[in-house]
Amino acid sequence: MSFTVNQISPVLGAKITGLDLGQEIGDNLVSEIRQTWLEAGGLLVFPEQTLTTEQHITFSRHFGPLFGAPGETPLQETVSRYLHPDHPEIYRVSNQTEDGMPDGKPRGRAGAGTYWHSDVAFKKRPAAASILHAVTIPATGGDTLFCNMTAAYAALSDTMKTILAPLRAVNDFAQTAANQFARPVVVEDDLKGANRAIHPVVRTHAETGEKSLFVNPGTTTHLENFNSDESAALLDLLFRHATKPEFCIRHSYTQGDVVMWDNRCLMHYAVNDYGDQPRYMERTTAIGEVPE
Numbered sequence: 001m002s003f004t005v006n007q008i009s010p011v012l013g014a015k016i017t018g019l020d021l022g023q024e025i026g027d028n029l030v031s032e033i034r035q036t037w038l039e040a041g042g043l044l045v046f047p048e049q050t051l052t053t054e055q056h057i058t059f060s061r062h063f064g065p066l067f068g069a070p071g072e073t074p075l076q077e078t079v080s081r082y083l084h085p086d087h088p089e090i091y092r093v094s095n096q097t098e099d100g101m102p103d104g105k106p107r108g109r110a111g112a113g114t115y116w117h118s119d120v121a122f123k124k125r126p127a128a129a130s131i132l133h134a135v136t137i138p139a140t141g142g143d144t145l146f147c148n149m150t151a152a153y154a155a156l157s158d159t160m161k162t163i164l165a166p167l168r169a170v171n172d173f174a175q176t177a178a179n180q181f182a183r184p185v186v187v188e189d190d191l192k193g194a195n196r197a198i199h200p201v202v203r204t205h206a207e208t209g210e211k212s213l214f215v216n217p218g219t220t221t222h223l224e225n226f227n228s229d230e231s232a233a234l235l236d237l238l239f240r241h242a243t244k245p246e247f248c249i250r251h252s253y254t255q256g257d258v259v260m261w262d263n264r265c266l267m268h269y270a271v272n273d274y275g276d277q278p279r280y281m282e283r284t285t286a287i288g289e290v291p292e
């Protein structure tokens, strides 16, 4: 099997055509996909795939152990209600209910990820790849934005790079919980420390060796060893810098798209502009290494 690669933008992303991800993929092809992903800055789009949930999981396993898989670290308990009932490795994002009734059981997390973030950054071993299958998409809207934290880091002055080099940041699900989840949904045990981690502000990618900013507005609460005003000012500067249009792309879905992004060097933002038009996405999340 071979595939065609088309660059999406100069800053980030490639589209891969000619592959059916539902077929068994051998080691050589996995290596080629991985290499293409890394060269594209950590974002691949495989358009118009018709994958079963099982096929999605099988494909995803090539890119690391999955959060929620038997014997692996689960995602935070707060989102367990949104996992696929038969496949705990699948996190479901949706504005639909199971029975279609407005007050029915949610089919997935509504409005998930409507803020700049890197998935699961509050764990000691945060996410590497997230692989999202667009099962149902709205006629218009429901795009996802991505920003390239390697390009953002590279564009900083040498002086700023020197300042950032020794810094570490606290990442805590409590911040996401406070800003993004209704209080009754949050499982209080999630706020007791298991979802808090201190990571370097600049991390070196384990595969490419490139440096990226690794802070995000969703989970980064503060920088160590600064007072709160200093920390807030510096983080605000980094967030505004990283999300400049020059470092971003906006992906508009076609039915069946599989989008694979690298949380080690990207942030993303799910645009919640589609009202009650149905949107249903299934996501797997690979466990990455401890950031260094």
Ligand code: SIN
Binding pocket: 093, 112, 113, 114, 130, 132, 142, 143, 144, 268, 269, 270, 271, 281, 283
């Ligand atoms: C997420 O993983 O943050 C959600 C992405 C999306 O639904 O576009």
